[in-house]
Amino acid sequence: MQPEGILVQALKLSVKELYGVEPDDILIQVQKTNRDFEGDFTIVVFPILRISNKKPEDTANEIGNYIKNNYPEVESFNVVKGFLNISLSHRFWCETINSISQADDFGFAPPHSSGKTVMVEFSSPNTNKPLHLGHIRNNILGFAVARVLEANGHKVFKVNLVNDRGIHICKSMLAWQKFAHGETPSSSGIKGDFLVGKYYVAFEQVYKKQVAELAAQGMSEEEARLKAPLIVEAQEMLRRWEAKDPEIYTLWERMNGWVYSGFDTTYKSLGIEFDKVYYESQTYLLGKTIVQEGLDKGVFYKRPDGSVWIDLTNNGLDEKLLLRSDGTSVYITQDIGTAIQRFTEYHLNDHIYVVGNEQEYHFQVLRLILAKLGYDWSEHLYHLSYGMVNLPEGKMKSREGIVVDADDLVEEMHTTARDMSKELGKLDDVEPHEAEKVVNMVGLGALKYFILKVDPKKNMTFNPKESIDFNGNTGPFIQYTHARIQSVMRKAADMKIAIPKTVGIDKMGEKEKELIKIVSLFPKTVNEAARELNPALVANYVYELAKEYNQFYHEFQILREENGTIRELRLVISREVANVIRRAFWLLGIDVPQRM
RNA sequence: GGUCCGGUAGCUCAGUUGGACAGAGCAACAGCCUUCUAAGCUGUGGGUCAUAGGUUCGAAUCCUAUCCGGAUCGCCA
Incomplete structure (x- = not known):
């Protein structure tokens, strides 16, 4: 048993024996003794006073005497105000290190001994740019949390959900088509994820210019952002991708392939690995059938334009869109689907999402929706929400090149x-x-x-x-x-x-x-x-x-x-x-x- | 504006379910290598725990208000 546990037990027993009342757990306060006092552990007796009805010093002395007389591990004690400082015998500490020395896996529960299965999702990069400092925090945090859970005897699945589809990927693809003249990682010597990122930035630059031009011609900025030729083309490309147009699909697979080999290098240099990688292109349709289920149950409702919503105003939140008027799904639709899929497939006890704190609202909503749909495991979804990593100049802005690339940083550390x-x-x-x-x-x-x-x-x-x-x-x-x-x-x-x-x-x-x-x-x-x-x-x-x-x-x-x-x-x-x-x-x- | 998070030494951070005079590191200064690794150790200075109330034996910690910073409230992810 842990040294501290012995004293907790001793305190409980002594209170019961001395004052005839079994103390509540919250009244039991055992802590490591402050450096400036003599002793190993300290019992704070203030909470016990309501049971003993005596002065702090007297209560502490009575408990101290009782424990010393009944526990051979206890060598001596002293009382300072309401603090009972207890010294354990050297013999006891010697036995403590002996048992630690003999333990097979000191500090860790045996593998899978808790019987619980936990999924930890982290990393979750977009395939349009390289990993940066923000991803580093996410990756090493997620990886460490998974390890910690493992050490507590849980079966842990480390998973990565790669955001490999959507308008941002099309931006890189389009810019590559237009400006790259067939440049590839091997032709240029540029790492795949950086090459794709380069064209993402190129897209943003040209797009910005087009918007400015349209605005100069008298168009409102909002309208210009929707009508700029480049973005219109990108959206057309997304439609073709969703229709599995062979030309677009081949390009998409090719460019994502470059990115993945780049990511692999980065993950390897960080010592990060996953048990399973999900791709959004394969999961983004999940959850659409659930929407019908929600409509049937009256949890969701449909607006005249055909879009589907949930009203969370009674929960202090807003109304939230679940399906666009054109019938396509949004991010949360997919998350509903994947959560259900994962809990069913892996019989999860807990699911942890390692995602930045800017998505707290999203996960609050996700949990609520699943609860309302009647999934009682919804309370076992945890959002491990971590804070932003800022540079001295402020927020990182990858579009403006104010960013610390993961690869560069790791290399700098090595140097x-x-x-x-x-x-x-x-x-x-x-x-x-x-x-x-x-x-x-x-x-x-x-x-x-x-x-x-x-x-x-x-x-x-x-x-x-x-x-x-x-x-x-x-x-x-x-x-x-x-x-x-x-x-x-x-x-x-x-x-x-x-x-x-x-x-x-x-x-x-x-x-x-x-x-x-x-x-x-x-x-x-x-x-x-x-x-x-x-x-x-x-x-x-x-x-x-x-x-x-x-x-x-x-x-x-x-x-x-x-x-x-x-x-x-x-x-x-x-x-x-x-x-x-x-x-x-x-x-x-x-x-x-x-x-x- | 609503909700959430943060504010502790010049800087980066600890501070267990409220507990003893608020702790480390960096930076500054002063010391310690003929002894098991000096990427170490020792010492000095440095604080209105954002502010004001409250709760109680006791508050950096809990409650309320205010100030400052961040996030979020999208047919984005």
């Missing part, structure tokens, strides 16, 4: 890591191929950690020149701590010092105890991260652990310690700290090096 490694001479005696692997690990770790340590729901500012540090609260700092421990482990092997699975010791230093305490909190952290869909909790936790270890490392000797039992304890703690760092970083999708 920085490489330069720094060279400067420090850390990998001079490592084989170049291996060194490059480490450098990439560190660069990518810096980027991922930087983004994941921030609460997902918060907006963040990203300064490409200054944001990524390799010192302090960073990925490389934590990776370094891991590498440092591995170095100790290697030295131990060189010196023929065996590291046992368990140690027996009755007295240890405060630092050792503190490290064991933090290590023992790992499972709780993994739980909370899943409950809140927040990998930042893992990031902040593992930082605290690494920081504490580095202090310990600096202050004490490990291999040079002469007392054999203390040396063994320090080695076991070191090994388990490294294990937790590795596992915590696995949850974040970050690899850890053996040396750096």
Whole structure:
């Protein structure tokens, strides 16, 4: 059992024995003792006063005495105002690290042990431009959340819904037809997604010019935007695509193919993968039959022009369109269809959409509609809504070229890591191929950690020149701590010092105890991260652990310690700290090096 | 205008279901490598937790109002 759990149990029992009342869970407050006080865990007795009807100090002393007398793990206690600080015995902490050391998968629930199946949809790019910084946050957040859920024993499907159809794709295609003179990735040496993106930008530029020209001729801007020749052509192209016109379809497949091979490279460089990829071209018709179902049930209604709506004004929202007057579907129609399909096909317990906070309204509506249609699983749809990534200049605008491309950013991280490694001479005696692997690990770790340590729901500012540090609260700092421990482990092997699975010791230093305490909190952290869909909790936790270890490392000797039992304890703690760092970083999708 | 989210040190962020004098990192300054990796460690300075009320033993945390920033309210996705 977790150390904290023992005290929760002890507190409940003592209150019942002393005051004859079984306390409510909300009255039970056990927390880690503040650094400035003596003790391991603190029981806050204020809430208990209404049961004990005594002064805080007296209540705390009574409970302290009871627990000390009945729980051999408890060594001593002290009372400060309404705070009962409890120290557990060193023997107990020793057993704690022993059981952690013996655990197969410390902190993680066995695979699929929860019996729950969860789908996590993330990434969801458009095929008209390369992935940028915003996608990076989405991808690594989605990937980390999936890992965290997996570690909690759920069966997890990571899925990507690629937006491969629609007017924006036609824009790229049309501009390519008109201006590219047959340019391809292989003819130009331009990566596929960038090449297609180039023509998307070209479209926007020419289109903008046409609108301006029409406006200059006296047309209103609104009308000009609808009537500009280029957009009219693009819409015609979309109609031909929907009619599966062979010429258009072939071009579409060809250009999307370029994009996908470009995306593959980017995903690979980010270490992101999916269990299944959905394509909107194959799902966009889903949901249309549901509209009829909704009409039959009277949940939806039809307007005279034939369009179908739902009235959500009673729920504090607006009226929402579900089917256009021409009978074609909109985005939410498809999402209704795919949600139903996925829940039926995979027997999902939960479905998580990792999508930016600008779509909160959309998912609110989606949930409501499905609830009104009678799907009782609608409350198991979660929108993991994350904040925008802004540049120092403000919002990213891909149409105006104010954008940080994912590929460039990753490459820059690698370069920085490489330069720094060279400067420090850390990998001079490592084989170049291996060194490059480490450098990439560190660069990518810096980027991922930087983004994941921030609460997902918060907006963040990203300064490409200054944001990524390799010192302090960073990925490389934590990776370094891991590498440092591995170095100790290697030295131990060189010196023929065996590291046992368990140690027996009755007295240890405060630092050792503190490290064991933090290590023992790992499972709780993994739980909370899943409950809140927040990998930042893992990031902040593992930082605290690494920081504490580095202090310990600096202050004490490990291999040079002469007392054999203390040396063994320090080695076991070191090994388990490294294990937790590795596992915590696995949850974040970050690899850890053996040396750096 | 309605709804939602955010506002904590110069900068980037933590702060568990309300708990002890609000914590890290970066930046600045001062120290520590003949000792297991100095991508490290130690120290100094830096705060009206946006503002004003309220709830209570106790508020950065909960409630109300106000100010600032962002998102959203489309026959776009």
